[in-house]
Amino acid sequence: MKEELRLLVEDNTTKKGKLFDYIIQALILLSLIAFSIETLPNISIETIKYLDYFETFCVIIFSIEYLIRVYVAKKPFKYIFSFYGIIDLLAILPFYLKGTLDFRALRAFRVFRIFRALKLIRYNKALHRFHLAAKIVREEIVLFLIVTAIFVFLASAGIYYFENEAQPEVFASIFHSAWWAVVTLTTVGYGDVYPITAGGKIFTFCILIIGVGIVTIPAGLVATSLSKAREIEEKEKESME
Template sequence: MREKLRVLVEDNTTRKGKLFDYLIQVLILFSLIAFSIETLPNISKETRAFLDFFEMFCVIVFSIEYLLRIYVAEKPLKYIFSFYGIIDLLAILPFYLNGTLDFRALRAFRVFRIFRALKLIRYNKALHRFHLAAKLVREEIILFLIVTGIFVFIASAGIYHFENEAQPEAFASIFHSAWWAVVTLTTVGYGDVYPITAGGKIFTFCILIIGVGIVTIPAGLVASSLSKAREIEEKENEDKLIK
């Protein structure tokens, strides 16, 4: 029985496994839609009652799924503390906390219902390629993040030097200047904080040029690694067919 349940829950290559995955995906989508409808103002009592009933139904199904995954897992504790295990728990936890403890602060836990959207990742076949691609460029991404952090600091310190006297409130410190550095390096440029001195404008131009590279480099790394991951996946499929 345990092996049959494992095939149903974890193997989406079988007919029953695919059906199980599709049902959970549809339920997640409807659950997120219901969660969004709850935020509408002035909804009727009948609608509110239906949404509460549907929420209870979703929680029951997700709870059964969560317990089944623990039951069929070879190492239950490993699943419980894994990324998907935590996401599955957060998807149902707000309901039980809201029903058992009467603290107003616990209402904030209801926001964790949005984590049900992350449950959809589990059922995406392309996830394997992304996981493989992440392994291929892990060292490059880490190096890129370190370099980006260094550039953010340099940009924050530089703009503080040029703009502190002219705009003491907007660029009060390097920490205050970090917001400008982030939005400029990422080429977002909200326009809420901007340089007014000649040195600050020239410095901003240099940072913007660097920012273009910061945006495009990770995109190129991911694109190339995904292409490589697809080749590896196709090779794995060919090896399976040969066997």
């Protein structure tokens, strides 16, 4: 029975496995739609009641799925603390905390229901490929984030010393300058904060050039890792055949 349950929830090549995947995917999407409907203003009490019924039904199904996955896992604790295990838990946890949190805290915590969208990664091959690609390029991404954080700090400090005297209210400190650094390095450029001194403008030009590289580097890393992920999937298919 345990092996049959494992095939049901983990093997989507069988008819039962595909049906299980489709049902869970449909429930995830419908629950997200219901969650969005709840935010509509002037929603009727009757509609809220039906949405609560549907939410209860979804949580029951997701809870059963979670318990089955814990039961069939070769290493249950490894699954519980894995990416998918945490996402599965966050998808149902807000429902069970209704009686332990006050209303305001509950409303804040219910936002974790949006993590159900991440559950779709498990049931979609293309999304799963992105997850595999993230594993492949994980070290490079971590290094990139560290370097980006360093550049943000340097940009914040640099523009502060260039613009603080000319615009003391806008660039009041390095922390205040961080917003300018982020929108400039990402090449978004909202235009709400900008330099007016010659030195600040020259410094901004240099930061913009660096920002172009910061935007393009992740795209190259992801594209390379996705091609590697596809190769891995093809090799796995060939080995199974």
